[in-house]
Each structure stands twice: as C-alpha cells, then as structure tokens.
Amino acid sequence: MASLKLKNIYKRYSGGVTAVNDFNLDIEHNEFLVLVGPSGCGKTTTLRMIAGLEEISEGELYIGDKLMNDVAPKDRDIAMVFQNYALYPHMTVFDNMAFGLKLRKTPKDEIKKRVHEAAKILDIEHLLDRKPKALSGGQRQRVALGRAIVREPKVFLMDEPLSNLDAKLRVQMRTEIGRLHNRLNTTFIYVTHDQTEALTMGTRIVVMKDGYIQQVDTPTALYDRPNNRFVATFIGSPQMNIITAKLTKQGSDLHLVFGKNDIKLPEGKAKKLEGSDYIGKEVLVGVRPEHIRDEAMYLESMPESVVEAKVDLVEMLGAETYLYLVIEGATATVTARVNARSKTKTGDVIKVAIDANKIHLFDKETERTII
Ligand code: ATP
Numbered sequence: 095m096a097s098l099k100l101k102n103i104y105k106r107y108s109g110g111v112t113a114v115n116d117f118n119l120d121i122e123h124n125e126f127l128v129l130v131g132p133s134g135c136g137k138t139t140t141l142r143m144i145a146g147l148e149e150i151s152e153g154e155l156y157i158g159d160k161l162m163n164d165v166a167p168k169d170r171d172i173a174m175v176f177q178n179y180a181l182y183p184h185m186t187v188f189d190n191m192a193f194g195l196k197l198r199k200t201p202k203d204e205i206k207k208r209v210h211e212a213a214k215i216l217d218i219e220h221l222l223d224r225k226p227k228a229l230s231g232g233q234r235q236r237v238a239l240g241r242a243i244v245r246e247p248k249v250f251l252m253d254e255p256l257s258n259l260d261a262k263l264r265v266q267m268r269t270e271i272g273r274l275h276n277r278l279n280t281t282f283i284y285v286t287h288d289q290t291e292a293l294t295m296g297t298r299i300v301v302m303k304d305g306y307i308q309q310v311d312t313p314t315a316l317y318d319r320p321n322n323r324f325v326a327t328f329i330g331s332p333q334m335n336i337i338t339a340k341l342t343k344q345g346s347d348l349h350l351v352f353g354k355n356d357i358k359l360p361e362g363k364a365k366k367l368e369g370s371d372y373i374g375k376e377v378l379v380g381v382r383p384e385h386i387r388d389e390a391m392y393l394e395s396m397p398e399s400v401v402e403a404k405v406d407l408v409e410m411l412g413a414e415t416y417l418y419l420v421i422e423g424a425t426a427t428v429t430a431r432v433n434a435r436s437k438t439k440t441g442d443v444i445k446v447a448i449d450a451n452k453i454h455l456f457d458k459e460t461e462r463t464i465i
Pocket residue numbers: 107108109111112113131132133134135136137138139140287
C-alpha cells in the first residue's frame with residue numbers, strides 16, 4: 095500500500111527560478127494521478143522530487159507515513175519510466191529488465207521469474223534476446239515499462255512515456271498502461287502535457303501552470319466545472335471559446351450582450367447571479383464548441399440564444415464537423431462542433447444556437463469562475 099503526501103512543497107533552482115510553488119496534495123493508494131500543464135509548468139520537477147532525483151527546497155514528502163525528503167532514490171520503492179526509455183543499448187531486453195534486480199542482489203531464479211512474468215504481461219516474451227536497437231518505439235516503451243514492473247515498486251512514476259510514439263501507438267499504449275494499472279493495484283503518477291492523455295487515463299488530474307496547482311479533480315469535474323479560464327481552455331479539444339460580453343439586467347432577466355447579439359441567461363444561471371456585482375459589467379463567457387450548434391432542432395429549441403455567424407472554415411472530421419465562425423462582438427474566431435452531415439459551407443452566413451445552460455462565466459480580471 096502506498097499513499098503519498100506532498101505538503102507545502104517548493105522547488106527553487108539556483109538562478110532564481112521557483113519551478114514549484116506550495117504544492118499540496120494527498121495521493122491515495124492505487125490512484126492513477128496525472129500531472130498536466132503546458133511546458134515549463136513544473137510537472138517534471140514535481141515528479142523528480144517524488145523520485146528523489148531532485149532535492150526538495152522546502153516542504154515535506156511522505157510515502158505511506160514515512161518522511162522521504164532525505165531518503166535516497168533507490169530506497170524509495172519507486173520506479174520511474176522516462177520519455178526516452180533510457181534503455182542500455184548494449185544489453186538485451188532481458189538484461190535491461192533484470193538490471194535493477196541484479197543491483198539489488200535478487201536471486202537469479204527470482205529475477206528470471208519476474209522478468210518472464212512482466213514480459214508476458216507486456217507481450218514482449220519473444221523479444222527478450224534482442225537489443226534495444228532491434229526494437230520498434232512501442233516495443234522499447236514496453237521494455238521500459240517491464241523494467242519498472244519487475245521491481246514491484248509501491249509507486250510508478252511516468253514522465254511523458256508516450257510522447258515519442260506515433261499517434262496510433264500512443265492511443266494503444268494509453269489503454270495498455272490503463273490495463274497495467276488495474277492489474278498491478280499500485281499507485282501511478284503520470285506526467286503529460288497532453289490534455290487528452292490526462293482526461294483518458296487519470297482517475298484524478300492535477301492541472302498546473304507556472305509552478306502552481308490550478309485545480310485537482312476528476313476528469314469529468316475538470317471538464318464540467320473548471321476553476322478558472324486557464325483550466326477551462328486547457329482541458330478540452332477544440333478548446334473552449336471565450337467571448338467578452340456585458341451582463342445586463344432586462345426586466346427581471348439577465349442577458350449577455352456582445353456586439354448586436356443578446357443571449358438570455360436561463361433562470362437557473364440567473365438565480366446564481368442574483369444581487370451580484372457583475373451585473374452591468376463585462377464578463378468572460380466560456381462556451382465549449384459542442385454547445386454551439388447549427389442544426390434546426392437546436393435553433394428551434396433555444397430561440398433566446400441564437401446568433402448570426404459567418405463561416406470562416408469548415409473542417410469535416412468524419413464523425414463530426416468543426417465550424418470556425420466569425421461572430422459580431424467576439425474578438426476571436428468561435429469554434430462550433432456540429433453534426434458530421436452539416437450542410438454548412440465556408441462563406442455561408444448562418445444562425446447558430448448557443449446552449450446557455452452550458453455556458454461558464456469568468457471574472458474579466460482574475461479569470462476565476464463566477465458560475
Ligand atoms: P516540460 O513539459 O517542458 O518538460 P515541465 O512542466 O515538466 O515542462 P519543468 O521541467 O518541471 O517543467 O520545469 C519547470 C521550470 O523550472 C521551468 O521554468 C524550467 O526552465 C525550470 N527548470 C527545470 N530544471 C531546471 C534546472 N535544473 N535549473 C534551473 N531551472 C530549471
């Protein structure tokens with residue numbers, strides 16, 4: 095059993111960079127925790143501090159109930175899988191996988207048993223005599239995973255392990271790592287900059303930016319209830335549209351006004367804003383592409399949130415179509431995700447319905463979620 099606790103953790107590199115700021119997190123045994131964020135946000139540094147490859151500048155790291163700050167990496171009962179696999183080129187797959195166990199003076203029979211078991215799980219038994227250069231990228235990645243598995247660690251750390259694979263293999267390995275997690279009943283901490291990977295693999299996701307945690311939540315909660323504009327636009331593809339609009343009171347109703355467009359807020363949303371300081375002010379409106387539709391049934395069912403749009407580009411992806419729209423009052427192009435059989439063409443001027451039940455509002459200055 096391995097739970098982890100990161101308490102007020104900071105990493106200050108010499109030269110004045112604070113890569114990780116006041117990181118606080120409890121990780122439960124058997125979680126698949128994903129650290130995600132743009133390049134430079136501090137996710138690798140956090141992982142390396144857990145592994146013991148980077149000193150913790152301030153704060154406490156516990157694995158189980160044991161303080162780990164000053165424990166050597168090899169004594170942490172952790173295995174790490176790197177982006178570049180870090181296999182020894184002159185050794186066979188078997189020896190690569192056995193290496194860590196040999197160092198620990200594990201008996202030969204035991205090594206053999208564990209390597210074969212791991213190779214079986216990963217379907218690389220037939221490759222045990224090969225050298226890494228005779229393997230494909232996906233096979234190398236499996237060997238790297240195998241090397242971690244044989245150590246039977248309490249915690250698996252993975253730093254962008256799939257980023258050197260092509261798109262198809264990446265999707266396949268994603269499922270395999272998920273399966274591995276289910277099978278091994280161990281804690282996984284996984285670093286990626288790819289929000290799709292984070293959403294599909296994580297049981298919980300930590301979104302980071304500039305060394306700070308932005309939000310820790312399940313994939314669904316992150317998608318449906320982002321804390322701020324950054325999380326809202328980072329999670330989800332194509333990304334959430336942001337439109338600046340004025341929140342106005344018209345009679346007893348609240349409306350969002352931008353350009354000549356006027357969207358009535360549904361009662362449920364308006365209620366949450368009752369007596370709010372934001373009334374009469376500009377706010378940021380967040381709308382996911384799937385909540386902007388050109389189909390007749392949406393236009394008919396949401397007459398109070400229909401706006402006119404000029405179609406800048408149509409992208410047909412097979413199962414769905416993206417429309418890139420110019421809407422008066424919106425400063426950036428607005429993306430809509432519509433039915434793949436949409437008849438809309440580039441250059442058309444069309445009507446689209448914005449599902450006002452699904453919109454998010456953010457403070458224009460702090461960018462924090464209002465509702
Ligand atoms: P990426 O996805 O590009 O790997 P990341 O989120 O993993 O990014 P880190 O590698 O943790 O980010 O880096 C966080 C910050 O710390 C960056 O600003 C980086 O330049 C800085 N940094 C990382 N390693 C060092 C170092 N050894 N010395 C000084 N600064 C460093």
